[in-house]
Amino acid sequence: MASVSERLSVGGARREVVETAAFHRAVFVWIAALLLVAPFVLYPVFLMKVLCFALFACAFNLLLGYGGLLSFGHAAYFGIASYVCAHAAKVWGLTPEVAILAGTATGGALGLVFGWLAIKRQGIYFAMITLALAQMVFFFSLQAKFTGGEDGIQAVPRGRLLGIVSIADDRVLYYIVAGIFLFGLLAIYRMIHSPFGQVLKAIRDNEPRAISLGYRANHYKLMVFVLSATLAGLAGATKAIVFQLASLTDVHWSMSGEVVLMTLVGGMGTVFGPIVGAAVIVTMQNYLAHLGAWVTVVQGAIFVVCVLLFREGIIGVLARKLRKPL
Amino acid sequence: MFELLGIPPQALFGQLLLGLINGSFYAILSLGLAIIFGLLNIINFTHGAQYMMGAFVAWMLLNYAGVGYWWALLLAPLVVGAFGVVIERLLISRLYRLDHLYGLLLTFGLALIIQGLFRNQYGVSGLPYGIPPELTGGHNLGFMFLPNYRGWVVVASLVVCLATWFVIEKTKLGAYLRAATENPTLVQAFGINVPRLVTLTYGFGVALAALAGVLAAPIYSVNPNMGADIIIVVFAVVVIGGMGSILGSIVTGFGLGLVEGLTKVFYPEAASTVIFVIMVLVLLVKPAGLFGRNA
Numbered sequence: 001m002a003s004v005s006e007r008l009s010v011g012g013a014r015r016e017v018v019e020t021a022a023f024h025r026a027v028f029v030w031i032a033a034l035l036l037v038a039p040f041v042l043y044p045v046f047l048m049k050v051l052c053f054a055l056f057a058c059a060f061n062l063l064l065g066y067g068g069l070l071s072f073g074h075a076a077y078f079g080i081a082s083y084v085c086a087h088a089a090k091v092w093g094l095t096p097e098v099a100i101l102a103g104t105a106t107g108g109a110l111g112l113v114f115g116w117l118a119i120k121r122q123g124i125y126f127a128m129i130t131l132a133l134a135q136m137v138f139f140f141s142l143q144a145k146f147t148g149g150e151d152g153i154q155a156v157p158r159g160r161l162l163g164i165v166s167i168a169d170d171r172v173l174y175y176i177v178a179g180i181f182l183f184g185l186l187a188i189y190r191m192i193h194s195p196f197g198q199v200l201k202a203i204r205d206n207e208p209r210a211i212s213l214g215y216r217a218n219h220y221k222l223m224v225f226v227l228s229a230t231l232a233g234l235a236g237a238t239k240a241i242v243f244q245l246a247s248l249t250d251v252h253w254s255m256s257g258e259v260v261l262m263t264l265v266g267g268m269g270t271v272f273g274p275i276v277g278a279a280v281i282v283t284m285q286n287y288l289a290h291l292g293a294w295v296t297v298v299q300g301a302i303f304v305v306c307v308l309l310f311r312e313g314i315i316g317v318l319a320r321k322l323r324k325p326l
Numbered sequence: 327m328f329e330l331l332g333i334p335p336q337a338l339f340g341q342l343l344l345g346l347i348n349g350s351f352y353a354i355l356s357l358g359l360a361i362i363f364g365l366l367n368i369i370n371f372t373h374g375a376q377y378m379m380g381a382f383v384a385w386m387l388l389n390y391a392g393v394g395y396w397w398a399l400l401l402a403p404l405v406v407g408a409f410g411v412v413i414e415r416l417l418i419s420r421l422y423r424l425d426h427l428y429g430l431l432l433t434f435g436l437a438l439i440i441q442g443l444f445r446n447q448y449g450v451s452g453l454p455y456g457i458p459p460e461l462t463g464g465h466n467l468g469f470m471f472l473p474n475y476r477g478w479v480v481v482a483s484l485v486v487c488l489a490t491w492f493v494i495e496k497t498k499l500g501a502y503l504r505a506a507t508e509n510p511t512l513v514q515a516f517g518i519n520v521p522r523l524v525t526l527t528y529g530f531g532v533a534l535a536a537l538a539g540v541l542a543a544p545i546y547s548v549n550p551n552m553g554a555d556i557i558i559v560v561f562a563v564v565v566i567g568g569m570g571s572i573l574g575s576i577v578t579g580f581g582l583g584l585v586e587g588l589t590k591v592f593y594p595e596a597a598s599t600v601i602f603v604i605m606v607l608v609l610l611v612k613p614a615g616l617f618g619r620n621a
Contacts, residue, residue: 070427117606120613124369124426125565129609132562136602143595253558257434264431296442303435307428308420 023324024189027272031185035178044174045242050282051181052239057262057274058188059231064260065269066192067224068204069119072127073134074232074259076114079251080137081107081233086153086246087146096159096167100180100237107233108226110137115225119218131253138251152247156240173242180238184231189271191227200224232259254296261299264306267313270326276314333591339470341587347476347545349583350483351377353576354538355560357490358531360569364507365527368418368429374557375440376532379406380539381548382444385455395458395544402540403533410532414525437554444550452547479541486537487576494572503527562605568618578616 038047056078063069085103088094094102118129141147148154158167167173191197203210203217211217240246249255258281266277281299288295306313312320319326355373362370370376383405384398393401413436421428457475464473494500506513506520514520539553546552567578582601589600596603608616 070430072430117609120609121565124363124430127427127430128369128561128565129605131558132565132602132605135558135562136599139598139602143598253554257438260431260434293442293445296438296445300435300438300440300442303431303438304417307432307435308417311424311428 020325024271027326028186028189031272031275032182035182039171039174044170046282046286048170048174048177048242049239050279051177052235052242053259053262053282054275054278055181055184055238056232056235057259057266057278058185059228059235060259061263061266061268061270061274062188062191062231063224063228064263065273066197066200066204067221067228069221069225070127070260071118071130071225071228071256072260073114073130073132073137073253073256074228075251075253075255076130076134076137077107077111077229077232078236078239078255078259079141079246079248080110081236082240082246082250083141083147083153085237086156086240086244089159089241090153090156091146094159095163096161096241099159100234100241103237103240104230104233107236108230111226111229111233112222115222115229119221119225131256134251134256135253138248138253141248141251147246147248150248152245153240154245156244156246158241158244167241177238177242180234184234185271185275188231191224192271196220196223258299261303261306263313264311265302265313267316267319267326268311270313270315270319272326273313273315280314335469336471338591341591342584343470343472343476343480343587345583345585345587345590346480346580347483347583348586349580350480350487351538351542351556351579352560352563352583353487353579354483354534355556356563356567356569356575356579357487357572358534359560359564360572360575361490361494361503361534362528362531363569365503365510365524366414366418366422366429367426368421368433369426369561370528370531371430371433371557372413372436372440373433373532373535373560374553374555375437376406376410376535376553377539377542377556378444378550378553379409379440380536381455381543381552382448382539382550383536384540384543385453385548388455395540399537399540403536406536406539407529407533411525411529414528418528419521419525437557441550441554448550450549450551452549455543455548457544475544479545482541483538486534487579490534491572491576559601562601566601566605566608566615568615570615571617574617 056074060071060074063071063074081103083103084106085099088099088102089096092099114130114133117133118126121129142149146153158173160166161176165172167176192200199210199215200220202213203215203220207217236250239250262277262281263274264277265280266275267273284298285295288298310317315326355377359370359373362368362373380402383402384395387393387398387401388395417432417436418429421432461475461478464471465477466472494503502513502518502523506518506523510520542552563578563582564575566582567574569575582604585604586597586600590597612618
């Protein structure tokens with residue numbers, strides 16, 4: 001009897017996994033379809049901004065939601081990648097895809113160094129260390145020659161993709177950005193559903209236990225930190241090409257705060273939440289832009305409300321209602 | 327007079343004094359952060375905003391009510407501390423059962439709100455706040471000119487820090503506080519009202535930040551962004567010192583202020599990053615912090 005019911009429950013669990021995977025595939029198809037149609041309905045530059053921030057937030061969520069590590073300095077990887085990409089495209093005259101790769105790699109390399117330092121401490125100290133390290137990058141960007149100080153790097157050429165296709169047209173560039181975004185999202189999805197992702201979640205939920213089972217927790221933490229920083233770099237580098245600009249805003253601590261907010265609003269630890277969160281926050285910024293410092297006040301208020309009353313986030317609530325992991 | 331590596335002594339000692347002053351703000355602020363963290367287990371991201379509020383309340387008292395510096399030194403911490411008590415009761419107290427990351431996010435949100443409101447009302451250019459007449463002028467010490475107000479800030483900060491240390495380490499109230507930090511449930515079982523102790527501790531930590539704000543007002547202009555700039559440095563100071571020891575916080579704060587001042591003289595380009603670099607070095611050599619206990 002016991003073995004039958006056991007087998008039944010294992011079968012049930014497997015069916016659930018298969019069903020969830022099918023459901024997620026359907027969601028991905030919907031996202032791809034939406035991405036395809038969106039530029040005919042909405043302004044492409046706005047969409048590209050949303051996609052860059054959505055990728056940034058997804059990368060951040062990989063670290064926070066699945067690694068359980070709150071980095072308060074993710075603007076460092078986003079911003080430095082943006083600077084390096086802009087510099088590579090403008091001064092070195094590299095093609096956009098190589099410039100983006102250069103920026104992404106720089107973000108990842110910085111993530112390797114900072115992550116290695118930050119995982120020496122845990123919890124609240126981890127957050128403070130990442131914030132302080134990011135502030136160091138901010139001051140570096142303020143003073144270094146190649147970043148252009150207060151002006152940033154302006155008029156970055158979009159150039160020709162692979163040296164052939166011109167991406168000056170917003171709609172052409174949009175589809176490339178959508179492709180980059182989808183690639184990033186699929187990569188993250190793959191990571192969190194791999195054995196690596198399972199170990200990561202085990203460490204998040206109970207680190208001493210994972211260590212006692214023989215997993216080297218710090219290796220996993222560093223790896224997810226680097227992956228997160230790399231993808232944040234990809235987002236920042238892409239943004240530099242889209243807006244043809246890399247500036248101090250991208251490395252400022254308020255940018256680190258914004259990405260936390262996007263993730264919180266959308267739903268921490270959900271696959272699709274950060275995308276929704278990014279869309280909500282970017283839209284809000286667009287509508288409230290003329291209100292100046294009130295944007296900060298509204299963002300702060302959203303933080304407070306989310307933390308007190310709405311910790312699951314939009315997609316978190318939706319997932320609970322649908323009884324499906326999203 | 328003597329010359330030191332080509333640096334005129336006036337410039338050297340001037341910067342050292344400024345470093346000592348910054349150091350005293352680091353010390354007071356990190357002290358408040360450490361006390362709050364000890365009992366509430368949250369990192370008070372609003373600390374910078376509350377420091378800024380201290381300076382603004384002093385400015386408002388002077389410009390709207392004609393209340394001068396000395397009363398502001400007493401009133402501003404009380405006002406801001408009371409504001410902190412309200413925040414703790416209404417908002418922060420709802421989070422004690424949750425992961426401490428939520429406390430950080432909540433207080434970050436509060437800091438954004440407060441800074442945004444002050445920016446809307448007063449702009450970002452900064453408002454002047456005069457040195458109190460009793461402390462204008464200065465003394466010539468032979469090797470340097472010591473403005474009276476700056477000397478006063480260093481002495482006052484030291485007194486405040488040592489008084490805090492005395493209260494926490496040597497009085498009965500401090501003993502309750504330390505006991506509640508170690509084991510709140512047990513302390514509550516002995517009949518001590520721990521929630522009230524927690525609220526008052528938060529209020530006290532916030533009042534310390536406001537006091538630093540009032541002290542800073544005549545030196546730096548009163549600016550809505552003054553707190554955001556300093557709080558990240560204070561976080562680095564806290565990482566370097568560790569939050570385990572009160573005297574450790576004080577020593578680290580003053581010491582790092584001096585190092586920053588020295589850097590301004592010998593290698594000004596690195597002045598804004600030197601504390602972060604020291605943080606990196608400390609993480610490499612002694613990850614728990616100079617005075618920290620391994621948690």
